[in-house]
Amino acid sequence: xxxxxxxxxxxxxxxxxxxxxxxxxxxxxxxxxxxxxxxxxxxxxxxxxxxxxxxxxxxxxxxxxxxxxxxxxxxxxxxxxxxxxxxxxxxxxxxxxxxxxxxxxxxxxxxxxxxxxxxxxxxxxxxxxxxxxxxxxxxxxxxxxxxxxxxxxxxxxxxxxxxxxxxxxxxxxxxxxxxxxxxxxxxxxxxxxxxxxxxxxxxxxxxxxxxxxxxxxxxxxxxxxxxxxxxxxxxxxxxxxxxxxxxxxxxxxxxxxxxxxxxxxxxxxxxxxxxxxxxxxxxxxxxxxxxxxxxxxxxxxxxxxxxxxxxxxxxxxxxxxxxxxxxxxxxxxxxxxxxxxxxxxxxxxxxxxxxxxxxxxxxxxxxxxxxxxxxxxxxxxxxxxxxxxxxxxxxxxxxxxxxxxxxxxxxxxxxxxxxxxxxxxxxxxxxxxxxxxxxxxxxxxxxxxxxxxxxxxxxxxxxxxxxxxxxxxxxxxxxxxxxxxxxxxxxxxxxxxxxxxxxxxxxxxxxxxxxxxxxxxxxxxxxxxxxxxxxxxxxxxxxxxxxxxxxxxxxxxxxxxxxxxxxxxxxxxxxxxxxxxxxxxxxxxxxxxxxxxxxxxxxxxxxxxxxxxxxxxxx
Amino acid sequence: xxxxxxxxxxxxxxxxxxxxxxxxxxxxxxxxxxxxxxxxxxxxxxxxxxxxxxxxxxxxxxxxxxxxxxxxxxxxxxxxxxxxxxxxxxxxxxxxxxxxxxxxxxxxxxxxxxxxxxxxxxxxxxxxxxxxxxxxxxxxxxxxxxxxxxxxxxxxxxxxxxxxxxxxxxxxxxxxxxxxxxxxxxxxxxxxxxxxxxxxxxxxxxxxxxxxxxxxxxxxxxxxxx
Numbered sequence: 001x002x003x004x005x006x007x008x009x010x011x012x013x014x015x016x017x018x019x020x021x022x023x024x025x026x027x028x029x030x031x032x033x034x035x036x037x038x039x040x041x042x043x044x045x046x047x048x049x050x051x052x053x054x055x056x057x058x059x060x061x062x063x064x065x066x067x068x069x070x071x072x073x074x075x076x077x078x079x080x081x082x083x084x085x086x087x088x089x090x091x092x093x094x095x096x097x098x099x100x101x102x103x104x105x106x107x108x109x110x111x112x113x114x115x116x117x118x119x120x121x122x123x124x125x126x127x128x129x130x131x132x133x134x135x136x137x138x139x140x141x142x143x144x145x146x147x148x149x150x151x152x153x154x155x156x157x158x159x160x161x162x163x164x165x166x167x168x169x170x171x172x173x174x175x176x177x178x179x180x181x182x183x184x185x186x187x188x189x190x191x192x193x194x195x196x197x198x199x200x201x202x203x204x205x206x207x208x209x210x211x212x213x214x215x216x217x218x219x220x221x222x223x224x225x226x227x228x229x230x231x232x233x234x235x236x237x238x239x240x241x242x243x244x245x246x247x248x249x250x251x252x253x254x255x256x257x258x259x260x261x262x263x264x265x266x267x268x269x270x271x272x273x274x275x276x277x278x279x280x281x282x283x284x285x286x287x288x289x290x291x292x293x294x295x296x297x298x299x300x301x302x303x304x305x306x307x308x309x310x311x312x313x314x315x316x317x318x319x320x321x322x323x324x325x326x327x328x329x330x331x332x333x334x335x336x337x338x339x340x341x342x343x344x345x346x347x348x349x350x351x352x353x354x355x356x357x358x359x360x361x362x363x364x365x366x367x368x369x370x371x372x373x374x375x376x377x378x379x380x381x382x383x384x385x386x387x388x389x390x391x392x393x394x395x396x397x398x399x400x401x402x403x404x405x406x407x408x409x410x411x412x413x414x415x416x417x418x419x420x421x422x423x424x425x426x427x428x429x430x431x432x433x434x435x436x437x438x439x440x441x442x443x444x445x446x447x448x449x450x451x452x453x454x455x456x457x458x459x460x461x462x463x464x465x466x467x468x469x470x471x472x473x474x475x476x477x478x479x480x481x482x483x484x485x486x487x488x489x490x491x492x493x494x495x496x497x498x499x500x501x502x503x504x505x506x507x508x509x510x511x512x513x514x515x516x517x518x519x520x521x522x523x524x525x526x527x528x529x530x531x532x533x534x535x536x537x538x539x540x541x542x543x544x545x546x547x548x549x550x551x552x553x554x555x556x557x558x559x560x561x562x563x564x565x566x567x568x569x570x571x572x573x574x575x576x577x578x579x580x581x582x583x584x585x586x587x588x589x590x591x592x593x594x595x596x597x598x599x600x601x602x603x604x605x606x607x608x609x610x611x612x613x614x615x616x617x618x619x
Numbered sequence: 620x621x622x623x624x625x626x627x628x629x630x631x632x633x634x635x636x637x638x639x640x641x642x643x644x645x646x647x648x649x650x651x652x653x654x655x656x657x658x659x660x661x662x663x664x665x666x667x668x669x670x671x672x673x674x675x676x677x678x679x680x681x682x683x684x685x686x687x688x689x690x691x692x693x694x695x696x697x698x699x700x701x702x703x704x705x706x707x708x709x710x711x712x713x714x715x716x717x718x719x720x721x722x723x724x725x726x727x728x729x730x731x732x733x734x735x736x737x738x739x740x741x742x743x744x745x746x747x748x749x750x751x752x753x754x755x756x757x758x759x760x761x762x763x764x765x766x767x768x769x770x771x772x773x774x775x776x777x778x779x780x781x782x783x784x785x786x787x788x789x790x791x792x793x794x795x796x797x798x799x800x801x802x803x804x805x806x807x808x809x810x811x812x813x814x815x816x817x818x819x820x821x822x823x824x825x826x827x828x829x830x831x832x833x834x835x836x837x838x839x840x841x842x843x844x845x
């Protein structure tokens with residue numbers, strides 16, 4: 001009889017990624033494990049030591065240092081270490097020592113490799129170290145759901161439980177309950193069973209207009225045996241039922257239990273949260289004042305899409321599409337007020353709007369590109385007024401003024417084509433720190449309104465200039481190393497390179513920014529006009545600028561970090577807090593922690609390969 | 620390659636000669652390591668038994684063991700053996716927590732379990748927590764089955780833990796030498812003592828912790844651990 005080693009098996013089952021294994025696989029794996037005890041301070045793995053096992057910390061903690069003393073990582077209970085070394089040649093790269101008395105489980109490399117092969121979800125957690133790419137990890141994520149609001153279930157739309165009144169209550173008591181709960185209907189129950197519904201409309205028509213007393217029983221005026229929907233029904237089914245029968249309230253049942261009441265206003269509100277509805281209303285706006293309430297729905301749309309399993313890339317596209325629509329509506333309204341433009345112009349979005357990577361209503365970065373026939377004395381006033389109108393209109397919608405004044409309303413950023421060419425030439429030829437900072441913003445331009453051909457002329461010239469200038473590119477590459485991802489996590493903290501523990505993870509600067517910066521360098525080097533990071537990476541791989549695997553890994557890392565950020569912001573929005581980029585690592589699941597670690601690893605490796613490609617050690 | 624340990628060689632040699640052919644004779648034919656062998660180069664077998672009680676008339680109902688080789692617990696060699704008692708099964712099961720009647724009724728005889736234990740014990744030093752119990756029961760069982768006692772040095776984690784803990788003349792209160800208390804003092808995780816194998820494993824881990832504590836720069840020799 002093969003014995004069950006419950007202790008070990010249960011421990012593995014409680015930790016990611018072993019929790020992804022089926023019970024039998026875990027039991028079989030447990031039987032191959034060896035257990036070592038290491039006293040605090042003792043070396044577990046010396047540099048160059050051959051590795052034949054995956055190391056898993058059972059209790060205690062270990063720390064790994066590179067031969068040059070750099071901190072490589074720490075691992076505590078339930079975490080693996082030296083997995084990367086095991087998968088890449090089987091020799092320990094650094095020195096791993098116990099920083100507390102440790103019990104360590106050693107899983108033979110053979111068992112480990114069988115598990116990875118036979119259980120792709122488990123294997124995905126190590127794929128980054130194994131040439132398998134990050135995709136395997138991201139794909140193993142929980143299944144994506146549809147985010148089309150009308151296909152969401154009725155139960156999902158309920159915001160509160162039912163307001164019930166016993167059949168024996170008076171009309172006045174029922175009305176008082178509705179008033180106290182601020183609802184437009186009450187469900188009448190008897191012995192736990194739904195027997196009727198009383199709505200605002202009943203109170204108006206059957207009570208007040210009919211001259212009834214509030215002391216009469218509610219059963220005299222309720223609508224008996226109302227039509228119901230099941231919590232699992234799609235919301236469009238509820239919509240059909242309401243419109244077919246001309247009713248506004250539907251009690252919702254879940255397995256025969258009353259769980260709430262769906263009103264037509266809740267359904268309508270769900271509808272208005274569709275991004276399509278928002279952009280349509282933005283296009284139809286007749287005045288700038290109509291825009292802010294529409295934009296106010298955007299964070300909830302983003303949150304809903306994220307919760308429903310949309311990719312971060314598509315949320316970015318949708319949220320930016322709203323910003324674009326708002327910008328175009330403001331340009332249209334400005335032209336309606338100021339008259340047609342005296343010379344052609346192109347309204348350009350920079351930064352995250354330019355890259356189509358907005359996930360929430362953020363600061364505005366934009367500029368105005370004018371035709372070379374522009375004459376300051378004759379046309380200056382018109383374009384100043386147009387820019388002011390749009391920039392103020394955007395600010396009123398919540399797109400805060402750029403703290404660095406990088407907006408079309410600033411005369412410096414409202415220039416004819418020839419002036420813009422001079423700007424870019426100077427930034428490219430003299431890449432001092434401010435020029436690099438500006439390059440990071442203005443190399444992500446996208447034309448939103450006006451004459452697109454103007455922008456195409458500028459873009460072509462600039463790309464030609466930048467791709468030829470290796471020194472500029474090397475400076476941009478060095479700039480892309482400024483933000484380094486953290487080393488990993490340690491006991492609920494973020495572990496940064498000096499060994500310090502942070503309470504928060506900055507998903508923007510230590511996650512997305514380095515990837516965005518690297519993609520920009522690759523795009524400029526290969527003369528790619530796209531501004532979107534994902535498009536840039538794929539085009540760069542196509543052009544042979546970076547390896548296909550490297551491009552896919554960075555794209556997946558950005559996607560995973562983006563999703564984590566969106567889910568974090570969705571949670572904040574649900575809790576009524578303003579969305580930000582700072583995540584408490586303690587709220588991460590083992591799955592998320594593992595994947596973020598893999599994403600950081602990808603970023604670090606791609607930064608290192610970019611550094612060597614541009615010989616940045618010489619900087 | 621092993622030379623005899625603690626002078627038990629003569630006894631072992633004699634017992635090997637006296638034993639009828641079988642598992643115990645084979646066991647005695649394989650020597651145990653010498654007293655100056657570092658523990659990381661010796662082989663051990665952590666053993667735990669469950670019995671119907673602690674008196675002479677009580678019986679073994681299960682044996683759990685796991686090898687410790689090269690300073691590592693090897694789960695691949697772990698075994699959990701149930702023994703069908705001579706007394707009524709219901710009576711035995713009632714005395715042992717968590718053992719089901721039907722599992723016990725389906726268990727093999729003591730001879731079968733002993734044969735497996737002795738095969739696993741060859742060349743290895745047994746470890747137990749409060750080894751007197753295992754020593755007495757297993758020796759009596761060998762005598763009953765093979766007509767000869769089980770004579771072997773034992774490593775006792777209770778004695779080791781006590782020695783390590785009382786080095787600074789500290790006095791330990793009653794109960795502080797229980798397996799779970801000893802493990803807690805060494806920072807080892809809580810274990811559920813649900814069967815003989817879980818306890819053998821818990822004892823094996825404690826042995827590694829105590830042996831590490833007995834070691835200086837070099838791993839402690841066997842003489843310091845027995």
